[in-house]
Each structure stands twice: as C-alpha cells, then as structure tokens.
Amino acid sequence: MDGISDKKLLNIGNSIGNNDKLLALALELGFTYAEYKNYKATNQGAGDVTSAGTISMLFCWREKMKREEQVRVLSCALEKVGLVEVAEEHLKERGMRLTPAEVQPLARNDITDRAIHVKRNCGIRINENVSEVQLLQISREFPNEIFGSFCLSLGVGSNQSSNILTKHCKDYHKAMMEILMMWKNRTCGPCEELESALESSGAADLIGSILYKPK
Incomplete structure (x- = not known):
C-alpha cells in the first residue's frame, strides 16, 4: 500500500485546521500534551489562525510511520476522534473506514x-x-x-x-x-x-x- 503524499497530507491538515478535536487527534497519534500545545500555538501564531501547526504535526507523525501503515493508522485515528468527514474526503478510496461498532463502542x-x-x-x-x-x-x-x-x-x-x-x-x-x-x-x-x-x-x-x- 502506498503512503500518504505531501499534497494529500497538506490537504488533510488544512481540512482539520484548528479544530477543537485536534487535541484528541494528537494524543491518538502518539504525541504528548506538551507537543500538542506547541502545534496549537503555531496555528495561532502572529495573531492569525492557520493550519501550520496541524500540518507540521502530521508531517512529524508521518516520519515515524511505515509507508504501508500510514493510511490505515491516520484513517482510524481521524474516525476515532470524530473527524470522519476528513477521513472520507481524503482517504476514502483506500477503503480503510472503520465500522461504527469499531469506532465508538458506546453511543x-x-x-x-x-x-x-x-x-x-x-x-x-x-x-x-x-x-x-x-x-x-x-x-x-x-x-x-x-x-x-x-x-x-x-x-x-x-x-x-x-x-x-x-x-x-x-x-x-x-x-x-x-x-x-x-x-x-x-x-x-x-x-x-x-x-x-x-x-x-x-x-x-x-x-x-x-x-x-x-x-
């Protein structure tokens, strides 16, 4: 399985932006709370809210992942934290969407x-x-x-x-x-x-x- 390209990762980062679910995603991807705060601060740097920190976080995460694992792991993480629409828009063709029972055992x-x-x-x-x-x-x-x-x-x-x-x-x-x-x-x-x-x-x-x- 191919990994996630730079362009696709940029698009995913921009789609997530400064979403209030960013903390849950950062933790799900293995980052610490302190690391999340740094990425969040980058998003809010210079008074303008951007996706720069989120994009940086995703690229750092990709560096630690095997190419064949990237789509599956990120797709699962997005769905687990409630960013299903992002997974569907950018990773849907990979067929990695979790079933509702796998994503959220209890409504x-x-x-x-x-x-x-x-x-x-x-x-x-x-x-x-x-x-x-x-x-x-x-x-x-x-x-x-x-x-x-x-x-x-x-x-x-x-x-x-x-x-x-x-x-x-x-x-x-x-x-x-x-x-x-x-x-x-x-x-x-x-x-x-x-x-x-x-x-x-x-x-x-x-x-x-x-x-x-x-x-």
Whole structure:
C-alpha cells in the first residue's frame, strides 16, 4: 500500500485546521500534551489562525510511520476522534473506514444519559480533589475494554498508555493506577475533570459508587 503524499497530507491538515478535536487527534497519534500545545500555538501564531501547526504535526507523525501503515493508522485515528468527514474526503478510496461498532463502542447519547442518571441519584460528592484511595478503587473496578479511550480522556496518548500497560505485563489494574496517579500529580486530581473522563469513556457508573456518598 502506498503512503500518504505531501499534497494529500497538506490537504488533510488544512481540512482539520484548528479544530477543537485536534487535541484528541494528537494524543491518538502518539504525541504528548506538551507537543500538542506547541502545534496549537503555531496555528495561532502572529495573531492569525492557520493550519501550520496541524500540518507540521502530521508531517512529524508521518516520519515515524511505515509507508504501508500510514493510511490505515491516520484513517482510524481521524474516525476515532470524530473527524470522519476528513477521513472520507481524503482517504476514502483506500477503503480503510472503520465500522461504527469499531469506532465508538458506546453511543455518545447513551453515555450522557447514563451519566446524568448517575449524578441525579448519587448523592453528595465526597471531595473536590480525588484521593489516592478512590483512584485505587477506580483502577480495580475499571473495565479493561475501554482502557484506551479513558487514557485519552485523561490526556495520555495511545502509545504512552500502551507502553505503561506493557511495562506492567498487561496488568490493566496496575497500569490504570499508574496513569491515574500521573494525571493526579499533573492536575491535583479535580473530581469534576475525572467525572468528565469517566463519562466520555463510558464508565459513568463508577462516578456514583466511588466519588459520591448517599444524601
């Protein structure tokens, strides 16, 4: 399979531009949050919003990829973060579009409805910043199948989370605890932010059972 040409990558970068899904895409492609901030700043340089940073990010990503993997990986990443139209416009002929079941195991509306139901019935939030004990409980009860999407919600890229999982010999619970502590050390662990990450990844049920106490 051919790789992605300079012209096509430029067109993809311009189509994405300064989209609010750029962070999710950067993390999905293996960049760190700090690297994303640099690319974002390039987009907004000199007072004018451009696609320069996004294009630079895509070219840096391509340098790390084998030619035969480029179309598949970028197509999958675009669809996973909700930039389906970009994948269809520029990579459709490659036949690499994911099925809805592969891209998003749980519909966003289902996640939101369930999260609202949980919050209405969970009582009072125990603390504003989550404790290490609560994080330990989350790591023990978190569903393995949505490990990757939750890590992305916490700002941990797929390559980094995969490396941490490998380091712990595929022990999801130990890997999850390390990632949760990384997030807490970086942010002080605000419960509101953690709730949003749990909701968006499909683990809203853990909010009421761990972060709240009955009224």
